[in-house]
Amino acid sequence: xxxxxxxxxxxxxxxSTASGLLGDPTLGGSFDTKSGTLKWVRLRVLLKxxxxxxxxxxxxxxVVVALTIAPLFETAANVQxxxxxxxxxxxxxxxxxxxxxxxxxxxxxLGQLIVGTRTSFLIAGGVVVVSATIGxxxxxxxxxxxxxxxxxxxxxxxxxxALPTLLLAxxxxxxxxxxxxxxxxxxxxxxxxxxxxxxxxxTRSLRERTFVxxxxxxxxxxxxxxxxxxxxxxxxxVLTLAMLELAGVILAAAGLSFLGLGLxxxxxxxxxxxxxxxxxxxxxxxxxxxxxxxxxxxALAGNLLANWVRAMGDPNQSGRLVAKIMPKGNxxxxxx
Amino acid sequence: xxxxxxxRLLYSAMALIGLTFAVFVLAFLSGSxxxxxxxxxxPQSTIDLFNKQHxxxxxxxxxxxxxxxxxxxxxxxxxxxxxxxASTVILDAFxxxxxxSVIALFISTAIGVTLGCIAAMKPFGAxxxxxxxxxxxxxxxxxxxxxxxxxxxxxxxxxxxxxxxQSGLSSWVLPVATLAIAPIGSLAQVARGAMVDSLSAGYIxxxxxxxxxxxxxxxxxxxxxxxxxxxxxxxxxxxxxxxxTVIVSIIFAWPGIGAVMVASVGNRDFPVLxxxxxxxxxxxxxxxxxxxxxxxxxxxxxxxx
Numbered sequence: 078x079x080x081x082x083x084x085x086x087x088x089x090x091x092x093s094t095a096s097g098l099l100g101d102p103t104l105g106g107s108f109d110t111k112s113g114t115l116k117w118v119r120l121r122v123l124l125k126x127x128x129x130x131x132x133x134x135x136x137x138x139x140v141v142v143a144l145t146i147a148p149l150f151e152t153a154a155n156v157q158x159x160x161x162x163x164x165x166x167x168x169x170x171x172x173x174x175x176x177x178x179x180x181x182x183x184x185x186x187l188g189q190l191i192v193g194t195r196t197s198f199l200i201a202g203g204v205v206v207v208s209a210t211i212g213x214x215x216x217x218x219x220x221x222x223x224x225x226x227x228x229x230x231x232x233x234x235x236x237x238x239a240l241p242t243l244l245l246a247x248x249x250x251x252x253x254x255x256x257x258x259x260x261x262x263x264x265x266x267x268x269x270x271x272x273x274x275x276x277x278x279x280t281r282s283l284r285e286r287t288f289v290x291x292x293x294x295x296x297x298x299x300x301x302x303x304x305x306x307x308x309x310x311x312x313x314x315v316l317t318l319a320m321l322e323l324a325g326v327i328l329a330a331a332g333l334s335f336l337g338l339g340l341x342x343x344x345x346x347x348x349x350x351x352x353x354x355x356x357x358x359x360x361x362x363x364x365x366x367x368x369x370x371x372x373x374x375x376a377l378a379g380n381l382l383a384n385w386v387r388a389m390g391d392p393n394q395s396g397r398l399v400a401k402i403m404p405k406g407n408x409x410x411x412x413x
Numbered sequence: 414x415x416x417x418x419x420x421r422l423l424y425s426a427m428a429l430i431g432l433t434f435a436v437f438v439l440a441f442l443s444g445s446x447x448x449x450x451x452x453x454x455x456p457q458s459t460i461d462l463f464n465k466q467h468x469x470x471x472x473x474x475x476x477x478x479x480x481x482x483x484x485x486x487x488x489x490x491x492x493x494x495x496x497x498x499a500s501t502v503i504l505d506a507f508x509x510x511x512x513x514s515v516i517a518l519f520i521s522t523a524i525g526v527t528l529g530c531i532a533a534m535k536p537f538g539a540x541x542x543x544x545x546x547x548x549x550x551x552x553x554x555x556x557x558x559x560x561x562x563x564x565x566x567x568x569x570x571x572x573x574x575x576x577x578x579q580s581g582l583s584s585w586v587l588p589v590a591t592l593a594i595a596p597i598g599s600l601a602q603v604a605r606g607a608m609v610d611s612l613s614a615g616y617i618x619x620x621x622x623x624x625x626x627x628x629x630x631x632x633x634x635x636x637x638x639x640x641x642x643x644x645x646x647x648x649x650x651x652x653x654x655x656x657x658t659v660i661v662s663i664i665f666a667w668p669g670i671g672a673v674m675v676a677s678v679g680n681r682d683f684p685v686l687x688x689x690x691x692x693x694x695x696x697x698x699x700x701x702x703x704x705x706x707x708x709x710x711x712x713x714x715x716x717x718x
Contacts (some may be wrong), residue, residue, distance in 0.1 A: 128546070232424060236431040239697045240690070241655035244674070248690045251678050252442040252449070328555050332656065335557045336663065336675070351558055358561060359569050369558035377553035384549060384602075401537050 119389050122399055126144055127383045132250035132378035139194055139375060151251065154188030166363045178363040180353065186363060189345055196257075196346040197375075201326045202340075203261045208268040210318045215269075216276025217311060221284055230279065234270035242267040242329050243336070250338045260339050264329055266320060275318055279308055279311050317386060324379025331372045347372045417709060425702045432694045436687055437480045441472035445469070448685045450493070489688035502673060503692050510669035513585075513661070514654045518594035522647055525597040529604025530631050530639075536609050544601065552598025556657055560591040560664045577666040588665045592657040596650040603646045606638035616640070641712055648704040652697055 123129055141220025153174060159182070166178035166186070177186040219227040237245075246263045253259045283289060284307070292302050333339035342349070347368045354364030389395045440446040446469050447460045464470045468479055483489070489499040525548070532544040550713075567574040567587065575584045611617070612635045620634050659671035666672075670693060677685040 229427070233431055236428045236694070236698075237436065239428065239432070239652065240694050240699060241697070243656040243659050244690055244693055247440055247659075247674055247678055248436075248686060251681075251683075253688055256694055311508045320584070324553065324675065328553075330553050335555070336659070339613040340677075343468070348555075350679045351555075351561070355561060358565055362565060365558070365561055365565070369555065369562070372558065373550075373554045376555070377550055380553050381546075384545065394689060397536055 088383045098340070102250055115133060120205070122389070123385065129381050132285050133383065134334070135374065140198060140404070143192060143198040143243045144398055147162065147191050150188045150191045154192045154345070158183035165361075166209040166367075173258070177367055178361065179363070181357060186350075188402060189350060190368060191349070192351055193345045193347045193368065194371070196328060196340060196344060197330065197348075197372075200264070200330045200346065204264040204268060204324055204326045205319045207261060208265040208295070208313055208322075209272050211265070212236060212272025213276040213311060214267045216273040217280045217303055217307055217392060219273070220277040220280025221307065222297065222399045223284075225282070227277065228279075230273070234273045237267060238270045241356040246333050246338055250333075255338055255341060257340060257344065260330065260333060264326060264333070267329070268326065272315060272318065273321065275314060276311050279314060283307050293362040320379075321383040323388065324383065327372065327379070328376050328404055421702065421705055421709075423605070424598065425698055428698055429695065431545050432485055432691065432698070433481060434477065434693045436694075437477055438490040439644075439687060439690070440683070449681075466543060480624070484691065489691070490684035492685050493682045499682075499688040500692070503670065503683050503688045506668065506670045506673040507692075509627060509667070510655075510658050510671065513592065513667070513669070514651070514658060516585075517589050517594065517654060517657070518587065518647065518650060519598035521593040521650070522600055523644075524593075525600025526604045526636075526643060528597070528601040530608050530636060532605045533612055533635075534603065534627060534631055535607030541605070545605070548598045548601040549589075550658070551594050552602075554594070556591055556595055557660045557664065559594060560587065563587045563590065564664070576661075579667065588661045588667050591661055592654060595657065596647075596653065597648070600643065600646060604643050608635055609641040611635040641708070644708055644711075645704060648701055651700050655693060655697070 123133065135264050158179070162179065162183045163181060164175055164179040164183070166176065170175060174185045174188055177190065179185055180189070215230060219230050237278055241266070245267050246260075249263050249266075252260075280303075289302055289306050297305070328344065330339060330352070331348030334346050335352045337352065340346050340349050351365055351366035351372070354361065354366075355367065357364055388398055440449060445460075446467070447463050448634075451460065451463060461470075468476060471479070486588055487500045491497065492499050492502050495502075496569060528548060532541040534540060564576050564587065568576040573583075574586055575581075608631070612631065614635075617630060617635055620630055624670050625634070655670070658667070658669055659675060661667045662669055662672035671690060674686060674689045676682070677689065691706075
């Protein structure tokens, strides 16, 4: 068993997308295959990898918490109760809400963490959606148009990449002031080049393909070609990329909040909680440790899944992985 | 070669102009520069006078040309706090940042590449799984939190390392570790990927057939070719290291660019902020240019594409 793709003759593997996600600057995932076979194998591989499966479940449950019960904790998290000031964690004497301790004003740490989950995911999700949409749109237009428009916008991407996120954030938030919207704008701006470059590179190679030429000779407008012919092929790569970006964005947002450039009370996210806890590091370790753990576990889960996606997208690695994890008799969809 | 060099220099020049423009536009994002430089509630006549004195009443393009000229002289105006030239304030802080960044980058490259090589020797084996998990973890922990945990454990509990300041060798341990841990993760990942490819190459098979030990194969034969994709990643870490130095300056009171820029935000010191954004951006662009040229020098294929 050398290569997963060799064994699936029915699969049309695009040369621009089959190149592995790892080490390839164009970052082409092979998710655009119409056949469900490969996806099915991937899913079954995931089910056999306990660590990655746990990571996926952790992320899914956080999203569920953020979408369902988090708003219910909005008030509970802000109730100040001086009786439980700096209450140590892991005791149920003051109700289950204070099981993870309480902060200097007696606010429940668990409640704040749950509310923080919601804001952290809203910000990260917002950043990923905004940057992926705008970035891939610009990238596709650039790749299709070519010429100086392409060259100059790609140089702009170079400038953004050269600027550290924090530098950009310091500068822009200094001038515009801090708010959730500005935070999302800054982070989305700093993540824009990733999508621009990927979409541009893919569009540039797709533009030369016969099916695009066929559309053009049938009289399709540029807009129609981009929307109907190119976008459907670029989209899967962008979606994969967006997933890979989530962990990094959560970390970046937390970092800005920690520096006081992100959210400000009464809004809370995990970064704000670590920043608040920092002043009481010697008195109340739980105020720093728990929110930090929340950030780290989520970023780790995101990175583990991203790593798995990358390994599956790389023909050099996916074959080995499938061969190692799937017992012989269990490989019919591949071996058919 | 010369065509490539020319093209690459042209790209850098374009990026530089883009950066200058961005720094220039910053002052207008808030509405008017007068709002940034003058205290609140000054009468309109003062604002008009200020605009006239600094040329803010000129057409936009003319202002940009003037700004470019003053940037060429490294003139960003004076710090609103102590009246020193803003570029001097930033340049004075540069050495501290560079020293700690270089040390951190060196340590993280050494550790990251070694781990990546060991992981690639047997893909998806036990060592690979452990190293992948550990390095992914290293890249997942927020640096500010790791720094705080380091303080909590080594300074507060064990009392073996100072919490902040620059006094003796022991005060370097936590700041350098904070900076080095995240890059170790990404460097090990990239090194692993490059080494997996490199180790499956034909010349490695033939070397293996000749009976070289696997350590010699990995670290002497394969690593040379795998080093190529690792170089630009090490360069990309430079931008990330800047983020780290800001965190380090806050948690460990470490002097440097990060500290100066955070202070400039606190003091509403716009010229210093502008000079900082520009100089950090320029140095990272320069670093990338040097790395690209080195890269193309080592691998002639790059020059053609």
